[in-house]
Amino acid sequence: METFSKKEKEKLRQKKRKDKEEKREERKATAKKGLSLEEMMVYVDENGNITSTPPDPKRRRDINQEDIQIGVQRQEDREAEDPxxxxxxxxxxxxxxxxxxxxxxxxxxxxxxxxxxxxxxxxxxxxxxxxxxxxxxxxxxxxxxxxx
Missing domain, CATH: 2.40.50.140 (Nucleic acid-binding proteins)
Structure with missing residues (x-):
């Protein structure tokens, strides 16, 4: 024998299941078909900004690997300040x-x-x-x- 509350809970579960299925079908229908490789490509310009156009090879700069500093400046490299x-x-x-x-x-x-x-x-x-x-x-x- 089912009580009223059990019937109501089962109705809610069925409704949630149905809503979830409808949302899944809607996403499938409206989802974009795959993008081409060119549409997915992004580039980084000389200032480090992301752009959709390839960088200009004339603006290319050579960077010495030793000049790149990653992290915090070393203690011995800093000037000793007057305390x-x-x-x-x-x-x-x-x-x-x-x-x-x-x-x-x-x-x-x-x-x-x-x-x-x-x-x-x-x-x-x-x-x-x-x-x-x-x-x-x-x-x-x-x-x-x-x-x-």
């Missing part, structure tokens, strides 16, 4: 214990926490500091006030 930088305090909230310093060389804003202070600072003070990388980004440590 002590100079900047201006753009914002400092003493009650919350943090602020920001504008680096005079790179003009980037660097976070500073009161634990990284050597001298007490206020806004618009000229300071020297070192940068350390934290999980949240660059942070200033060893912050000292510069005598004006």
């Amino acid at each position: 002590i930088r100079q900047g201006v305090v753009t914002f400092f909230n003493a009650s919350k214990g943090y602020g920001f310093i504008r680096d005079l060389k790179s003009q980037e804003s660097i976070f500073v926490h009161m634990n990284g202070l050597v001298d007490a600072i206020t806004e618009k003070d000229k300071v020297t500091f070192e940068i350390t990388m934290t999980p949240k980004g660059a942070s200033a440590i060893g912050v000292k006030k510069v005598a004006a």
Whole structure:
């Protein structure tokens, strides 16, 4: 003996099966027949952009294999920067214990926490500091006030 809910569930299954079959048939009917090889070809131009036209052989450039750099620049290849930088305090909230310093060389804003202070600072003070990388980004440590 079948209950009403069993009959309804079976009707839903049949309807889903029928809908799925109809969609499959519709996809088969509207699907493009295979493309020719020329229609499937794509090219890369001299700037690395994908295009449908072949590149111009007159614009071809020879590239030395040793000049190609993959990955990050090696540490020994980089110039040794002066670890002590100079900047201006753009914002400092003493009650919350943090602020920001504008680096005079790179003009980037660097976070500073009161634990990284050597001298007490206020806004618009000229300071020297070192940068350390934290999980949240660059942070200033060893912050000292510069005598004006």
